[in-house]
Amino acid sequence: MEPSEIDPITFEVLRHRLWAINDEAGATIKRISGSPIATEAYDFNTGILNAQGDMLIIGIYITTHASVQDIIIQNILNDYADNPGIGEDDMFITNDPYYGALHQSDVTCVAPIHWKGELVAWCGCTIHQIDVGGPVPGSFAVGARSIYEEPPPIPPLKIVEGGVLRKDLEREYLRRSRTPSLVALDLRAQIAANNVAKARVRQLIQSYGLDVVQAIMTRMLDYVEARFRTRLRELPDGTWRHISFVEHDGLEDKVYPCRLTAVKSGDTLTLDFTESASQAPALINGCYSGLRGGIMSSLLPMLCFDMPWSPAGLWRAIELRTRKGTMVDAEWPAGVSMAPISACWAARVAVNVCLGKMLSASE
Numbered sequence: 001m002e003p004s005e006i007d008p009i010t011f012e013v014l015r016h017r018l019w020a021i022n023d024e025a026g027a028t029i030k031r032i033s034g035s036p037i038a039t040e041a042y043d044f045n046t047g048i049l050n051a052q053g054d055m056l057i058i059g060i061y062i063t064t065h066a067s068v069q070d071i072i073i074q075n076i077l078n079d080y081a082d083n084p085g086i087g088e089d090d091m092f093i094t095n096d097p098y099y100g101a102l103h104q105s106d107v108t109c110v111a112p113i114h115w116k117g118e119l120v121a122w123c124g125c126t127i128h129q130i131d132v133g134g135p136v137p138g139s140f141a142v143g144a145r146s147i148y149e150e151p152p153p154i155p156p157l158k159i160v161e162g163g164v165l166r167k168d169l170e171r172e173y174l175r176r177s178r179t180p181s182l183v184a185l186d187l188r189a190q191i192a193a194n195n196v197a198k199a200r201v202r203q204l205i206q207s208y209g210l211d212v213v214q215a216i217m218t219r220m221l222d223y224v225e226a227r228f229r230t231r232l233r234e235l236p237d238g239t240w241r242h243i244s245f246v247e248h249d250g251l252e253d254k255v256y257p258c259r260l261t262a263v264k265s266g267d268t269l270t271l272d273f274t275e276s277a278s279q280a281p282a283l284i285n286g287c288y289s290g291l292r293g294g295i296m297s298s299l300l301p302m303l304c305f306d307m308p309w310s311p312a313g314l315w316r317a318i319e320l321r322t323r324k325g326t327m328v329d330a331e332w333p334a335g336v337s338m339a340p341i342s343a344c345w346a347a348r349v350a351v352n353v354c355l356g357k358m359l360s361a362s363e
Contacts (some may be wrong), residue, residue, distance in 0.1 A: 003219035011223075012217045014208065015308065017278040019057055021200040022048050022123075023037030025193040026059040029125060033189030035182040046193060048201070051119050052215045053077055053311035057220075063125035063300060064166040064293035064340060067311045071289045073110055073122050077157050083157050091160035091194055093173065095132060096116055096153035097287040098332055103339040104151040105129050107183075109159070109190035113198050115205050119188040120214065123197035127186045134337070141337045144282035147295045150337040152176065160191060174339075224304075224313030229267035232317060236361045238261050242353040244346040246327065249280035250338075254362030256280060256327050258343065260350035264314040264358060269316055271295060273322040273347065276328050282335020284327065286343035290336070291328045294348035295320070302355045 025046040029038050039045045041091045045065035047249055048057045052341045053073035058066035076092055093113040095104045110124035134138050134151030141150040158170045170187065174180040205213050238260060246256040254360050259275040286294070297316075322329040336343075 001215045003215045003222060006215050006219055007213070010212070011216060011219060014204070014213065015220050017204060018201075018216070018220075019047055019308075021197055021204070022046050022057045022059050024200065025123065025125060025197040028063060028190045028193040028196045029127065031253070032125070032185075032192045033191075035130065036324060037128050037130055037182075038186055038189060038278045044198055045253070046125045046197070047123065048127065048197060049073060049122040049124070049195075050187070050214075051121055052222060053122060056310050056312065057218055058311065062128075063297040064290075064344065065106060065108075065128075066101055066124070067296040068102060068289040068293045069108060069110060069124040069126065071292070073124065075099050076110070077219060079156075080156065085110050086119060087162060088112070088117070089156055089160070089163035091191060092156045093159040094154055094156040095151075096155045097289060097336045097339065098153065099155050100289045101153070102286075102290045102293055103336050104134070104153055104342065105337070106340070107132065110320075111160075111194035111198060113201050115202060115210055120210060122202055122207070123194050123201070123251050125190045125193045127190060129177070129183050129186060131178040133178070135198070135269060136180055139337060140283070141335065142283060144250060144335045146282055146333045147335040149332060150282060150335045154305055165191065181331035206272060220308065220310055221313040221316070224308055224310040225316045225320060227307040228304065228314050229317050232267045234362070235264060235358055237265050238358065238361060239240045240354040240357040242350045244349040244353075246284050246342050246346050247254065248284075250283035251281060254280075256343075256351065258328055258346035258350055260347070260354055262351070262354035262358070266317065268317055270319040270321065271351065273328050274323040275325065276323070276326040279325055279327050279330045279334045283338050284342035285336045286328050286339035286347065287336055288322065288329050290321070290339045290344040291322060291347050293322055293340075294344040295351055298348050298351035302352065302359070312332065
């Protein structure tokens, strides 16, 4: 079925149903986990993606967490399709910023959703962990000179295989932490949240058919792209710049400028971070995933307050320019243990200011 064949009422009902499924997954984390990070601080988020790993829906919690799960899933699709395979009721866990996590403390668990043997969608959830190991409690490695002196990153691992939690990999994962009982609770909450999302999406397919649900997913991205491009056309063309600073790298009292040039032309937005400072040894840098997460955390509330939050639709109208080896797009083995509240935050501030200037120039 072509997305254009979906009538408006069916489109609205089913896209809101997918949104409700994602919200239910978030509520599951709050109810299952006993970790205060999840149950009190709500430092987590959930997402639903299509079969290609395009982010369709993010939850109402920490925006950066869900908005980068697409990079993780696309890495799994590219590297793991044959070995170890992406089977029904498998789940993958990672905290590796160079494979899509924000920093090592933000652990993501993603799950493929199959229908009659076919991979049709993904779901995922990310929870900040109180401690994932490394040289210091809390896992913010002040004084580190590379990622080797920070909490060890875990590339995507198939921690659930055929619906069964692998005890060997769970033990290896928990062994790193000073708070293994809390990390174990969050892991079970993540598995439960993914199971809820998978079950509800399958029920939706059972009720409406796979062709309809896939057409809804495609149309959601087309719809958000069109709405976002319309919003950009309403705003004045121009170029805006901002520099935000990170003032210490954990070793030296040095200043690292995050430089952004934002260009709005017609219905496209270019964000150029290529002139940002070269990466620090460790601690304050962010990887490409963190940069994208910071950007989306600014764009969604400032420009998309009245439209569905489907990041993949927005990215179609955005050109992101960056340079490897900078504080916002670090290269291995640069450390990134404090990325979300250093380089990623600086990038978000820069986007906020440039968007603010753009809006101030608009009638």
